[in-house]
Amino acid sequence: MSDVKTPMLDELSGGQWPSFVDQIKQEAVHTPRYNNDMLKQLEISYSDNRGHWKHGGLVGVTGYGAGIIGRYTDIPNEVPGVAQFHTVRVIPPTGLYYTTEALRFLMGIWNKYGSGLMNLHGTTGDIIFLGTRTNHLELMWDELAAAGWDLGGSGSSNRTPSACLGKSRCDAACIDTMDLIHNITNHVMDELHRPAFPYKFKIKASGCPNDCVAANARSDLAIIGIWKDDIRINAAELKNYFAKHKDPKQGFDMVNHVALMCPSRCIEVDVNAETLNIRNGECVKCMHCINVMPKALHVGEDTGAVILMGAKAPIVEGALMGTVLVPFMKMDKDDDYQDFKDLLEKTWDYWEENGQNRERIGETIQRVGLAYFLQQLELEPNPNQINAPRDNPYIFYDEFFDEEEEAAG
Amino acid sequence: MSDVKTPMLDELSGGQWPSFVDQIKQEAVHTPRYNNDMLKQLEISYSDNRGHWKHGGLVGVTGYGAGIIGRYTDIPNEVPGVAQFHTVRVIPPTGLYYTTEALRFLMGIWNKYGSGLMNLHGTTGDIIFLGTRTNHLELMWDELAAAGWDLGGSGSSNRTPSACLGKSRCDAACIDTMDLIHNITNHVMDELHRPAFPYKFKIKASGCPNDCVAANARSDLAIIGIWKDDIRINAAELKNYFAKHKDPKQGFDMVNHVALMCPSRCIEVDVNAETLNIRNGECVKCMHCINVMPKALHVGEDTGAVILMGAKAPIVEGALMGTVLVPFMKMDKDDDYQDFKDLLEKTWDYWEENGQNRERIGETIQRVGLAYFLQQLELEPNPNQINAPRDNPYIFYDEFFDEEEEAAG
């Protein structure tokens, strides 16, 4: 291993949970030029209780305005190996499936041009190469690009879209998230690589309201699968669940775990008659009953997506979840997802024109008001867009009678 | 009846619900000087779809700045009888109980000095005498005052406090609202009659969280009875309710009407074993189960009040409900409600000093922040004051280490 002394970090070596310290130490053997100093700086941080990175000038590759985050140490004399230690963001295959061949190719690139350290993955979903120098960037990019791997978003760009695994493996998927996001990612290439928005813009798609890619909370534009018709019931499997319910050893309780946990209280269960009735018109498609009895209950067949807009972390106006814009949109593969792309276009047009600098779309919506925003996007008001109508009387009526006209007429 | 022609109003005469038109018409016979023109003006309003009242100069009685609302018609030539038509607010007996003798005295006064029309009562709870002239005010007041009836609040004063009937007749009352409010009303006489606040201030007291005087929604300072210990259960009566439950004809359902409607889901009912168990530590004292089974369940014995502050109608910053300041305060008759009076004093001191013009106390709290306001009133932070802790990270820490000191020490 490396001969850098890291007494504090060493306390985090080994253990039952894979150790990041061991990862860096292994890379310090493998790629010492960066990683000995990486270890040294981290040990310093552990001792003096502060980070030692700073920003610097913009770095990037020709033709792109995004994909690289410049990073520099603030103690270059002590740790020259990480004087420059930039991040490279690479778009992963949608759904995060790999072959070892593909991974080995990427790792090879990174051993050659960088520190060998990476995040699989960043929280936006990119492949993150951690730590390289400015003059390696173009060279690395030559090889990556030639092999068909592209850089991800950063800055005020459309960030790398991401998807849950959806139809690839999940029995709940209402839409084909991976196909959709692969398609959309290709559609937004220009906006992704050449930041021109007021601020960042993130798109994520989950196949159902369980939202395994956290779209509702972490993307400016969330596409979340949903269905319009009834929850499908597999009668035979339902019988099995009733049997489980009656066997105390199974710890399964049809009343307490299913009916009473339904947020809209629209499930009636009769454990004696072994019947379960769902008032689908009141169901809010929360997924709970389906999650609890995945063999007996299934999402409906008339599927599409809820489109939500505006989720973001708290800086500056406070965190927002995505808010419903379109309660139901068909996700039509054959039409190349044109409806969705139209909405995306309209959104960008409006935001580019009206968004303020460093204002996420969610903040724009808050500022101009949801009703007004809907009008600008030519979307209909729908009670599913709100929790409840206004409770204040400050209604700015723009329809009223013109007294002069009335008097004249 | 009066010979004023009121074809539109006449359509509201008679019927199954007592008619206000008939009331005015009867008074037009009884006290025509005001009421013929009152009828005439109202008929005009019904024809031209607008009110015809306006404000004018301040009116009142010597020594008081409150109690009278000046009102004038905007068509004095057409309806000289209501050229002046002021309101007189009189403090009612707390709890709104009367003898016919007392009422007849008040009615006599109003027949003599005013229109004979009144509201029993105004929504704040005053006796409202509707319609008199400026030069009758002092005279009327001579007689009222001599008989021991006092004027109510108006303007930026402490308004006439009000109470639900509480212990006088109610099995749910946790505090003696009528005694309390009678006491407090006497305590606030100066502030009630001589407006000196930034804006109006209302006090209401309900005996329990059913809040039959709407204190939680309509008073700047709400005193609402509550208990700390367990809900009392009358076992014999509970048995009767179980019997009712089992008789389908009774339409009573212990599970659906009681257990499943408990907002904190802390009631366990076993209809076979005929047991009902309440996890009182989770109970939010909502009253529901007690309301449904008033014979079997009763409020606890360790009673006191929640003190809430800041309720108001929407002008200007939007409506507010009262927010919890003190989750539990003993209402100690023997101590002359001193704890409560101390809090009232502190509140006024702070608000008079810091409230802006036309700013209700609820708006002041919103502006300065609840935590800060609590500090000013020397009240402890308590999680019952909030629905949930903050979800934004904008914490302004005022405790931190001084680096110079640390370095030195």
Next chain:
Amino acid sequence: MWVNISEEELKERAAVRKKRPSDMGPPHFEQFLPPVIQRNYGQWEWHEFLRPGVIEYRAASGESCYVVRCASPRLVGTTWMESICKVADEFADGYLRFTTRFNIEFNLADKSKIEPLIAKLESMGIPVGGTANSISNITHTQGWVHCHTSASDASGVVKNVMEEMIGEFKGHKLPQRVKVAFACCLNMCGAVHCSDIAILGIHRRPPKVNHSTLTNLCEIPTTVASCPTGAIRPTTVNGKPSVEVVESKCMYCGNCYTTCPSMPIHNAINDGISIWVGGKVANARSKPKFSKLAIPFLPNNPPKWPEVTQAVRKIVDVYASNAKDWERVGDWIDRIGWPKFFELTGFEFTKYHIDDYKLATRTMNMSCHIRF
């Protein structure tokens, strides 16, 4: 002087006026309590509804107090009140009470008086009811009868709605109490901001400035200061100082008209009524809730206001046939969702329903909870 007082008396009065008592507060309530209540004050054990409008309260002593509750138009004249006093004398030993919703109550110690009392009241055209899961009296305000900023008449609308709801007042037909309120302007005197069904008079146009009278009647700085939203600013019209209203900032509250009679807010063809639902005050089950917009605008159509009456009828009927027992209107809507509410009532959902005020963020559906 419309009062018959002799010159001498006037002089006498002026002489003693300096010694006139003040700040004496309300007379003590105890003297007005019926004996059965005095005896059992604070000792009540339970209550039971014997029929709509009649409640029995049982005290620890074993005594009962029987309450008979009846309607009142709230706007009463002394003539009518005298007839009520007679009833109280005859049946209730000269005691009576008013509820916080303007109803009149007779507290009887003697059960046998209930029926005769009810018969008497009904013979006078006074309905008995308003208890438990009924629609009680409407908490309301002055309207054209006495207030200057009113966008509609209070008593007229209330009369029509209660006429329509007479069955609901007299019976225990509903899943739970339905509290109805009326206010004639945004000041919302009363309970409109937190009622199961709220009827709110609204102006939709800013005040009109009467520049010719304004300088004489109003002080410009006070008028400017009267506007809570800062919509009024000083200006000069025909060389004379006056004020103007920035339309986009005005929310039609009428505060300026309170201060300055030259800024009337009434607008016969644009004033009207909005309907709000789902508010409540009680802490029973859910926390107190504000009323939410159901219908942004209905025309003023006196004397019958049929559009308003029908809208309230619709809400009551849909609620009555869909809610669960004990579910208030707001709790019912929260359970079935607003999309269903609009579907069931047939009311149109418009851009006006979508909040755009200070706390609008928290009204947005930031979830996938959707109902189709």
Next chain:
Amino acid sequence: MWVNISEEELKERAAVRKKRPSDMGPPHFEQFLPPVIQRNYGQWEWHEFLRPGVIEYRAASGESCYVVRCASPRLVGTTWMESICKVADEFADGYLRFTTRFNIEFNLADKSKIEPLIAKLESMGIPVGGTANSISNITHTQGWVHCHTSASDASGVVKNVMEEMIGEFKGHKLPQRVKVAFACCLNMCGAVHCSDIAILGIHRRPPKVNHSTLTNLCEIPTTVASCPTGAIRPTTVNGKPSVEVVESKCMYCGNCYTTCPSMPIHNAINDGISIWVGGKVANARSKPKFSKLAIPFLPNNPPKWPEVTQAVRKIVDVYASNAKDWERVGDWIDRIGWPKFFELTGFEFTKYHIDDYKLATRTMNMSCHIRF
């Protein structure tokens, strides 16, 4: 140049660089899908947890896909990843996947490979688990490893917490999934704003302005503009233009430091960690919720951060022994109430917990719903 590339190659590359492809997007995912998944894409009928870390997915065809999920430190080196690739080659035909929480998944068509694969992973020190009602991997950020505004180290805290929670990762012991997140500053990269348990690095002091270097390193207008709250204003220090920070406006976000390296935000003795609870993203049962403040400040105490680990342990234990099956942390707290949460955890409730930001109104308890 730290890369071994010959001069010739460099020249060659420069020549072709203009024709370098761009905007090609991600490689199509299909080529990376294991055959069992390719065959049954979109045809899955149900899933079942065979044991912690192992899920069976059944397709309409009758075929099953068996998923084995194991931990990853997310910050990985190519050395370690190579060993993972070897495992994938040996047991999963060279296919592997990452979850949205950094875990590694092997999708097997052959059930009999499950146990040998698990044995292999465990022999490598890699725990298998993270499914269903477990604590899965922590969504986290860079910390002192790579970010400049970090108030704490991400990987270090995560390592300690997961070490403590290893049993919860490897077992299905909890009432429901507990999603844990870490972020190193208010930017909250990741999921801190909506996690069952969120650990957030916080600065508590404004940046310190290094007036001597500022003029050289930073542009004053850009620096002033960088502050989202307008806390920075231009000033003159010792005759040289510089900036100053209005302390009362600064909420310690570090945005200025991003723009201007002469405004470091770190503060060794005041930086630390806050704990948040009850957030969620899924729409299951309740709507998505933000995380709420549980502990305003814990010191940075590397390398073990014992205070943080203990706080998380406390929350997990109290939750595990009090919540109902299927109840997420936030749903549980909503049911039992925040007073009980503070009582059960023993965490102190302070003024810092009371919101004073934009939507604070809606966090106040405007009701009598009180718990004693």
